[in-house]
Amino acid sequence: xxxxxxxxxxxxxxxxxxxxxxxxxxxxxxxxxxxxxxxxxxxxxxxxxxxxxxxxxxxxxxxxxxxxxxxxxxxxxxxxxxxxxxxxxxxxxxxxxxxxxxxxxxxxxxxxxxxxxxxxxxxxxxxxxxxxxxxxx
Amino acid sequence: xxxxxxxxxxxxxxxxxxxxxxxxxxxxxxxxxxxxxxxxxxxxxxxxxxxxxxxxxxxxxxxxxxxxxxxxxxxxxxxxxxxxxxxxxxxxxxxxxxxxxxxxxxxxxxxxxxxxxxxxxxxxxxxxxxxxxxxxxxxxxxxxxxxxxxxxxxxxxxxxxxxxxxxxxxxxxxxxxxxxxxxxxxxxxxxxxxxxxxxxxxxxxxxxxxxxxxx
Numbered sequence: 001x002x003x004x005x006x007x008x009x010x011x012x013x014x015x016x017x018x019x020x021x022x023x024x025x026x027x028x029x030x031x032x033x034x035x036x037x038x039x040x041x042x043x044x045x046x047x048x049x050x051x052x053x054x055x056x057x058x059x060x061x062x063x064x065x066x067x068x069x070x071x072x073x074x075x076x077x078x079x080x081x082x083x084x085x086x087x088x089x090x091x092x093x094x095x096x097x098x099x100x101x102x103x104x105x106x107x108x109x110x111x112x113x114x115x116x117x118x119x120x121x122x123x124x125x126x127x128x129x130x131x132x133x134x135x136x137x
Numbered sequence: 138x139x140x141x142x143x144x145x146x147x148x149x150x151x152x153x154x155x156x157x158x159x160x161x162x163x164x165x166x167x168x169x170x171x172x173x174x175x176x177x178x179x180x181x182x183x184x185x186x187x188x189x190x191x192x193x194x195x196x197x198x199x200x201x202x203x204x205x206x207x208x209x210x211x212x213x214x215x216x217x218x219x220x221x222x223x224x225x226x227x228x229x230x231x232x233x234x235x236x237x238x239x240x241x242x243x244x245x246x247x248x249x250x251x252x253x254x255x256x257x258x259x260x261x262x263x264x265x266x267x268x269x270x271x272x273x274x275x276x277x278x279x280x281x282x283x284x285x286x287x288x289x290x291x292x293x294x295x296x297x298x299x300x301x302x303x304x305x306x307x308x309x310x311x312x313x314x315x316x317x318x319x320x321x322x323x324x325x326x327x328x329x330x331x332x333x334x335x336x337x338x339x340x341x342x343x344x345x346x347x348x349x350x351x352x
Contacts, residue, residue, distance in 0.1 A: 045219020075224035075262055
């Protein structure tokens with residue numbers, strides 16, 4: 001089962017998003033999800049070393065999906081790929097998916113054992129349901 | 138001028154970063170002011186927090202080579218700055234240090250090449266080009282001026298002075314640019330008329346270098 005890392009400037013935001021995603025997944029099982037968010041509980045910011053640690057914590061041969069909020073979260077995640085080494089980096093995907101919608105979609109698919117590349121692709125289309133409903137697609 | 142002043146020892150690198158940390162602490166409000174005009178008003182606070190953490194490690198005797206010291210500085214900034222300057226300055230120092238393997242002293246040629254490795258890292262990380270209104274707009278002309286001075290036979294002091302002049306000019310020139318990176322890019326044309334904070338702190342870093350690396 002793939003692991004998931006959530007990178008955000010805000011720890012509170014990341015933890016709330018993870019709680020929401022877990023609601024959508026059965027209470028037993030579901031993917032390993034770690035946050036790398038905020039410099040501490042209240043200070044906003046991201047830390048590439050923390051992202052690297054989170055990737056390591058959820059890593060397995062099935063790989064890791066990384067979701068980010070914006071701006072420097074993306075640079076921190078990219079830098080983390082350099083910190084973890086090429087062998088692990090090869091099975092990590094940084095996704096352009098929207099943070100909340102992508103995380104929920106990814107958690108559900110990961111629980112169903114869907115492979116990393118498919119989850120990455122689907123997470124990036126995660127705004128589709130909302131767009132369709134609002135008839136803006 | 139003795140040849141000795143044209144090589145940089147580890148202790149001078151420490152002095153450099155101490156000087157920069159003091160400068161950032163003193164100018165933190167100003168840097169934040171620049172950033173509130175066009176950014177998210179945290180550049181000064183973020184850099185001050187990062188450089189205070191760097192200052193605290195400068196006396197660690199186990200960081201006993203330029204490479205080890207500079208890489209530790211890079212990783213410290215990554216984990217303490219929080220905003221875009223974390224991965225950007227972090228990558229800068231990591232690449233800078235990595236470009237000095239096995240060195241105990243650094244000459245002007247080494248410094249130029251290593252600073253350029255740092256700048257290449259910043260460009261790779263942030264994907265900014267000259268003209269995007271970022272720190273690159275200070276670093277790129279600064280390193281060209283540094284290299285030019287060295288090529289013309291100038292020593293370390295002349296090269297650093299040339300770099301500072303060019304960085305300051307590049308920094309001031311960012312006022313006329315439309316931001317194409319970072320939070321300022323959301324402002325579009327409204328970012329014109331304001332100097333970029335990252336170009337400002339980068340110029341400060343070079344000014345500190347000119348003050349300390351030839352002493």
